Amino acid sequence: MSDRYASFAHTGAGRALVRRLGLPDPPRLRRYRPGDPLIHGPVRLDAAPGGRLREPLATLLATAGIELSTEAQMTSGAPVPGGAPMSGGAELTGGADVATGLGVSAHGEATGARPAPHGALLYDATGITESTGLRALFDFFHPLARALHPSGRVIVFGTPPESCASHREATAQRALEGLIRSIGKEFGRGTTAQLVYVAPSAERAVESTLRFLLSGRSAYVSGQVVRITPADVPEVDWARPLDGRIALVTGAARGIGAQVAEVLAADGAQVVALDVPAAGDALAEVANGVGGTAVQLDLTAQDAPVRLAEHLADRHDRVDIVVHNAGITRDKTLGRMNPDWWDQVLEVNLSSQERINEVLLDRGLIPHGGRLIGVSSIAGIAGNRGQTNYATSKAGVIGLVHSMAPLLAQRGITINAVAPGFIETRLTARIPLVLREVGRRMNSLAQGGLPVDVAQTIAWFASPGSAGITGNVVRVCGQNVLGA
Template sequence: MSDWYRDFANSGVGTTITKQLGLPRPAQLRRYEPGQPLLPGPALVGSAGQGRLRDQVTALLRDAGVTVVSPVVADGDDGGAKLGAVVLDATGLTGPGDLAAAHDLLAPAMKRLGASGRVLVLADPPATAEGPAQAAARQALEGLVRSLAKELRNGGTANLVLVPEGAEPALGGPLRFFLSGRAAYVDGQVLTLTGATPASQDDERPLAGKVAVVTGAARGIGAAIARVLSRDGAHVVAVDVPAAGEQLASVANEIGGTAVALDITADDAGPRLATQLIARHGGVDVVVHNAGITRDKLLVNMDAARWNSVMAVNLQAQLDITQALLDTDGALKPGARVVSVSSQSGIAGNRGQTNYAASKAGIIGMVRAWAPEFAERGATINAVAPGFIVTEMTATMPLGTREVGSRLNSLQQGGLPVDVAETIAFLAQPASAGVNGQVVRVCGQSLLGA
């Protein structure tokens, strides 16, 4: 699906016109393709204070084939090569005075950041600080990163990963994700790691040998999720309502998966699915709760049927199916991953969507509450919260509404279904073991909500 304004703004005459009129010029984002290098240019790795992660980050990047340069080189001693990324280890902060070192590293490096460049800041959680000054410095990084993300142009992103002491082994997967083209539409986000130790994986096919269930897989974002998980090596069990059987079969046949026609709101949907997964596949490694509906209306005019149907599909079905999988011996394989699709509406709210926003906010509460139990099982449960994603449904919106919705973010464009799918695939990987109970917004740093 083409973005006519982005394409025009990046054309010869469009570039001239947008510059003259002071209009935004959305960039062509760097998205992942198999075999693509992690970064298109070298990475600057530096620290603020006596950080403990700099050497680890340098080794991880070099293992991934990335050239690592020092802050001195980033100031121009390498002949002017554009940087693919800047990684700041800020785990050494002791107080606000140390933040000057973050400025001293980042400010000159921004002039050298290439198209779709990445800025990644690594820090300790404010909650584990030894006192108010250290907590203030750590919390300040969130404001810095979110603001910097709004300043970057040319498709650049900035994100913050909090790495508590003991969680260092979990850093590799998130580091590669945020620097890669997989995270093209993830911007201005904060992710907190746990101390879980990831299993090894083939980064080209990280889900090889895994079985993944995707609900709502017949079209749109669900179909994109199924395709990306299959690309990454998983056998995908594609689930949707019987009425979508033809489209569902088409998607499953395309990726060599299995189609299952199922009404996920049925009372026995969870046990039936769990039994089938054990019988046919020996259990499941990845569960993606994507199915969802909208029945929009102002609350004052909303009837009970609209409210109840949205709650049943979007929230209650996720609760019931997940509980059934937890309760059925052998249904969830060791190291299982559950990923639920929430929404920006569940965080920021949206006029006329009290039912939808409530259901999507409920998903976030569900994920956070279940995270400790999943951790005890060596599994994880997380959520993604898409913003404005360009789909067949959004294509039917009035032009003005669609344009406003797609531009109100730092990247000045709507996301694609594959952007949601790539984030889910990251959370499904063995390398994401240290990510649990988290919500990742796939919204280009929307200006709506937190």
């Protein structure tokens, strides 16, 4: 489905009209393409005094071949051999005014410098232990706020408030969420902003998340908080991280499910694509296209979990990745809703997931290192008029993630969920025009997302490098104004 408004806004006449009238200005997003670098332009990395992540982050960036900028590079615009990051602290002088090209000092004075734009700004805030220390964030971001390439990346790293040594530290660390959500709404031009809480001793589990958030794979993810816990992370082939993995994708015949199957296969997984018998032709096309296999099964059937388990055991001996994407809508206000519509939505979207998980786990088919990934929705976070059944089921998916994460951690299995916002699919194409335009524009990126945006986020959760990510629900919504 095409976004005609965005296409018009990208033309010369469209840009002029959008700026003159103050209309939503959807930027061109940098999405992943094979062979692309992780980030375009150098990365600025700094830390509050006492931060514990600056050195590990610098090492990861260097390993990934990413250039790190220095203060000299920033104020002069000249490349600096080696590109090593400056030593600790956040005392910076220089920034960029995109209108004039002049540098701006930390005190707002023009410097005459022409700083090179950055691809990303990274800040280690783990050293901030009380609210007065939050000033370091202003000192870092203020001169750099307009010195980012289009589709730039902002990532702040902190300590989970529940892991802090004092209530003052926990207060300061919680404040970081307001910072990144505001940056995501302020910086514009396709810039995304995220907060990554890294638990003590979890430093070695950061790389998968760092790579995802820097890359074009996270184009439609912004204003999110990710929590990383300590984990044993294996060596990862970042070109094909899922080689040798068996991945089950439900609801795979079309839309987001079909795109998930394609992305997981491109990352090396052998995909088992599942959908209802009525979608058999489309399902076979998807399975053949990704070199996988098709399973026609109604997940609400009483014997469905057992039949699925037996199929996986007979064909593959296990399943490493389970993506619960199957879902339906039966929309009507609660007072007018047919009871069967309530039951159908809850059964497909939530209860069937629970039963399948239980059978697969009881039979030991999900091994250590396994990944369970659910598909929730922003409706499950903010609610939605006329979708009480759908919102209830999708909030239940979030509850499933939170309740099962500590139990599965004992078996070395992670569970997470994505919560899509307005995604351009055949279902959203049926929404009345005015409501469709509202859905597209009511986010920081002023446009709808694509199925591939959801699929890439699921692939990040599925990666063996994401062993420290569990119990997370990440919205893929362009930082929708609803549900924070």
